[in-house]
Every structure is written in structure tokens, then in C-alpha cells.
Amino acid sequence: xxxxxxxxxxxxxxxxxxxxxxxxxxxMMSREGRSMRIMSEFIEPEARFEKENISDTVVFFGSARxxxxxxxxxxxxxxxxxxxxxxRAETTLEMSRYYEDARELSRRMTEWSKAIxxxxxxxxxxxxxxxxxxxxANRGAAEAKGKSVGLNISLPHEQQGNxxxxxELEFKFHYFFMRKFWFSYLAKAVVFFPGGLGTLDEFxxxxxxxxxxxxxxQVPIVLFGSDYWNEVMNLDxxxxxxxxxxxxxxxFYRTDTVxxxxxxxxxxxxxxxxxxxGGSM
Numbered sequence: 001x002x003x004x005x006x007x008x009x010x011x012x013x014x015x016x017x018x019x020x021x022x023x024x025x026x027x028m029m030s031r032e033g034r035s036m037r038i039m040s041e042f043i044e045p046e047a048r049f050e051k052e053n054i055s056d057t058v059v060f061f062g063s064a065r066x067x068x069x070x071x072x073x074x075x076x077x078x079x080x081x082x083x084x085x086x087x088r089a090e091t092t093l094e095m096s097r098y099y100e101d102a103r104e105l106s107r108r109m110t111e112w113s114k115a116i117x118x119x120x121x122x123x124x125x126x127x128x129x130x131x132x133x134x135x136x137a138n139r140g141a142a143e144a145k146g147k148s149v150g151l152n153i154s155l156p157h158e159q160q161g162n163x164x165x166x167x168e169l170e171f172k173f174h175y176f177f178m179r180k181f182w183f184s185y186l187a188k189a190v191v192f193f194p195g196g197l198g199t200l201d202e203f204x205x206x207x208x209x210x211x212x213x214x215x216x217x218q219v220p221i222v223l224f225g226s227d228y229w230n231e232v233m234n235l236d237x238x239x240x241x242x243x244x245x246x247x248x249x250x251x252f253y254r255t256d257t258v259x260x261x262x263x264x265x266x267x268x269x270x271x272x273x274x275x276x277x278g279g280s281m
Contacts, residue, residue: 041178045171049186052168055120056273057149057186058109058265060102061202062133062193063095072096098193098225099136105191105224105258106140106148112266114146116274123188123269124149128179129161129170133193138164151179184209188273189220189265192252194228211248220268221252222261229254 027033067075072093079089106125113123125141127134129150141148142164150165153173161170173179184206192203203223209215223229238244255261 038175038178041173041175042181045182048168048171052147053119053121054124054147054149054169054186055122056124056188057126058113058123058269059126059183059187059190060106060133060137060193061128061190061195061199062098062102062136063195063199064128064130064132064134065196066095066099066132066136066194067092068099068136069093069096095194098133098228101224101258102133102136102191102193103140103143105261106137107144108140108258108262109265110141110144110146110148112262114144121147122273124169126151126183126186127165128152128183128198129165129172131162133195135162135164138162142166151182153179180205184215187219188217189222189269191222191224191261191265192229193224194232200233207248207251210251211244218272220265222264223252223254224256224261226254226256 021027022036028036072089072095075084076086076089076093078084079086109123110125113121116122124147125137126149127137129138129152134150138148138150139162147166147169148164149169149171150161151171151173152161153176161172171179171182173182180202183202190202190206192199203221206215206219206221210219210221235244235249239246239249253264255264
């Protein structure tokens with residue numbers, strides 16, 4: 001008697017052999033499977049954002065090395081007690097003000113956005129998901145009892161997601177360019193706190209997209225911390241030497257206070273996205 005055909009579970013795909021292509025890890029992780037891996041980092045986040053009713057974001061960039069004030073104070077006390085590097089500890093404490101400012105600005109932006117009526121979640125705080133300024137912004141959103149996004153990435157020295165990201169909105173990317181896409185695609189505003197090479201990379205890429213009109217929407221850009229940015233970036237020199245236009249310096253807004261940043265962001269976001277047909281407040 002002939003053997004009956006083997007049955008398999010259509011939900012789990014338990015059919016032993018031949019293996020389905022999308023369950024073939026050797027193929028999916030191969031060079032030939034790269035296009036599907038790339039597409040998965042587009043489609044899967046899109047599905048999650050849709051499920052969570054995320055309409056758009058306010059992105060916070062900044063250094064992963066900036067510490068909370070209480071941690072910086074402990075480090076300074078330890079340096080004084082045990083003969084540590086006092087200069088570094090004092091600098092760490094001085095820079096900790098930006099952690100606290102990012103935390104407070106995020107908290108206030110989240111409280112403001114939660115008051116906007118409508119089915120969609122508007123202007124949700126989004127970060128790179130790591131420590132430092134990223135942690136501060138996710139923390140501020142959590143303290144306002146709001147959701148926040150963390151777009152993490154796998155690195156040789158593993159970067160763990162900070163504990164304040166909304167679990168359902170925590171992502172880990174392999175491809176930097178797909179992570180960058182999601183930073184810019186949903187962004188309605190971006191705030192740059194003091195940061196290193198990664199922060200500079202994001203700033204100049206965004207400036208390039210806006211100045212070349214490759215980004216169709218108008219995105220307010222805030223540079224937070226004049227003392228830091230004036231020393232790190234001499235953009236006036238680019239105007240002096242004729243390599244950028246004077247008007248390019250109008251593409252971003254400099255500020256040093258949470259109050260000013262909050263007032264600027266909420267005013268621009270209201271004018272451009274809420275006080276018009278289709279907007280809601």
C-alpha cells in the first residue's frame with residue numbers, strides 16, 4: 001500500500017524537506033539573499049509603525065558618552081577621593097547638563113504631543129536607541145508616560161538598547177542606510193545635541209538632503225548647545241570660502257535652553273502640520 005502524503009503545519013511550516021526558501025538560513029544570509037534582508041529592514045519597521053499608529057517623529061541625536069548628572073557627580077567625587085582624572089571628570093559633569101536638557105525637552109515634547117487629538121500618534125520621540133543623549137530622550141518620553149522609538153544597530157562592540165524605549169518600538173538594524181532611512185522618513189523635526197562622528201554624519205547628511213531639495217518636506221533642525229557647536233563646526237568659514245550659500249545657515253536653529261527649543265519646535269510643528277486642513281490639535 002502506498003504511503004499517505006506527508007502532512008505539514010501550514011502555520012509553522014514544519015515540513016522537513018525540501019525546506020522553504022524563506023526558512024533556508026543559508027540562503028537568507030547569503031549574498032543572493034541580501035536584497036531580501038534589506039527589504040525586511042524596510043517592511044518590518046513599516047508594519048510595526050503602522051500597527052502602533054505612529055504618524056511621524058521628532059528625532060534626537062547626540063553622543064552616547066554623555067552621562068546623567070548623578071552619574072557624573074559620582075565620577076567626580078570618586079576622582080577626587082581616589083586621585084583620578086579630575087579634568088575628565090569635571091568635563092563629564094559639565095557635559096551632563098545636555099543629558100538633563102535632552103531628558104526634559106523630550107518629556108515636554110511628549111506631553112505636548114499626547115494632547116494632540118486624533119487616531120494617529122504625532123511627533124513621537126525617536127532616538128538611536130543607545131546610551132547617553134539617546135537614553136535621555138527615551139527616558140524623558142517614558143517619564144511623560146508616552147511611547148518612544150529606538151532605532152538601534154548591531155555593532156562589533158554590541159550596543160544594547162537603553163531600558164526606556166517602548167518595547168514594541170525597539171528595533172535593531174544591520175544596515176546603516178536602512179536605519180538612516182527610518183530616521184529621516186518619519187521625522188518632522190530633528191534636534192542635535194552635542195555628539196561625535198555619528199552625530200556629525202547625521203547632521204551633514206540631513207543638511208545635504210534639505211539643501212539639494214531631495215527631502216520634500218520642511219524639517220526644522222535644532223542645534224542645541226552653542227558653545228559646543230560653535231567650537232566644533234565653523235560653518236561660517238564655508239560661507240567665507242564660497243563652498244556653501246549664506247542661506248544654508250538658515251536651515252537650522254541654534255539654542256541653549258529647553259524653553260526656547262520647546263517653543264520653537266512646537267510653534268513650527270503647529271504652523272506646518274496642525275494649523276492646516278487635515279491637521280488636528
